[in-house]
Amino acid sequence: MSIEIRKITEWNRGDLADICEATEDAINDNIGFNWLSPPMREVMESYWRGVLLVPERELFGGWLDGNLAGAIQLIRPGASKETSSFCAQIEAHFVAPWARGHGIAKSLLQMAEREAANEGFTVLKLSVRETQDAALRLYQENGYVRWGILPYHEFVSGKTIAGHFFYKRLQALSNVE
Numbered sequence: 001m002s003i004e005i006r007k008i009t010e011w012n013r014g015d016l017a018d019i020c021e022a023t024e025d026a027i028n029d030n031i032g033f034n035w036l037s038p039p040m041r042e043v044m045e046s047y048w049r050g051v052l053l054v055p056e057r058e059l060f061g062g063w064l065d066g067n068l069a070g071a072i073q074l075i076r077p078g079a080s081k082e083t084s085s086f087c088a089q090i091e092a093h094f095v096a097p098w099a100r101g102h103g104i105a106k107s108l109l110q111m112a113e114r115e116a117a118n119e120g121f122t123v124l125k126l127s128v129r130e131t132q133d134a135a136l137r138l139y140q141e142n143g144y145v146r147w148g149i150l151p152y153h154e155f156v157s158g159k160t161i162a163g164h165f166f167y168k169r170l171q172a173l174s175n176v177e
């Protein structure tokens with residue numbers, strides 16, 4: 001079994017198809033991504049192409065045996081956010097159900113954290129639905145501090161779901177080789 005974790009800066013046909021499939025599987029497994037059900041493939045492809053076009057977004061992927069199975073996005077603050085320029089955000093962190101339990105999510109998180117620290121960010125923020133037990137455990141075990149719970153975070157299948165909000169302090173590495 002081989003695992004590869006790296007930054008994605010352009011799409012090839014195979015990776016784009018893989019990430020769309022992984023996202024569809026994850027949505028069907030009820031993670032959301034803010035989608036309730038998988039959109040048409042063209043819409044999904046546009047979403048992933050769009051991610052690479054947003055200057056504030058950095059995308060990292062995780063491959064299991066050559067198949068792209070999960071991803072994480074690091075979001076930098078926009079240029080006008082001068083007062084919070086120290087703080088970046090983690091979003092859309094997921095692994096397809098068939099590839100879970102091999103350490104891909106943890107490695108993706110560590111790579112995004114290293115990149116954030118390299119860029120000089122000292123705080124990372126993220127939020128998770130209260131129903132995502134594995135994710136809640138993963139972030140707590142990796143040093144994320146829960147600072148609040150928003151009772152009205154998302155609305156899924158006729159129910160309001162709470163969100164747990166976390167932060168982690170990073171050691172900025174921008175002056176370190």
Ligand SMILES: CC(C)(COP(=O)(O)OP(=O)(O)OC[C@H]1O[C@@H](n2cnc3c(N)ncnc32)[C@H](O)[C@@H]1OP(=O)(O)O)[C@@H](O)C(=O)NCCC(=O)NCCS
Nearest residue numbers: 031093094095100101102103104105106128132134135138
């Ligand atoms: C949360 C998620 C990303 C974990 O992916 P994964 O690749 O299976 O996680 P890893 O294999 O890297 O495991 C990381 C740690 O979490 C633990 N873990 C992962 N899944 C677990 C589960 N279902 N039950 C218990 N522990 C679990 C592992 O034991 C591991 O701990 P360790 O480092 O002490 O060994 C994945 O379950 C997922 O995509 N969930 C839905 C999306 C989601 O909730 N995203 C987060 C918010 S956007």
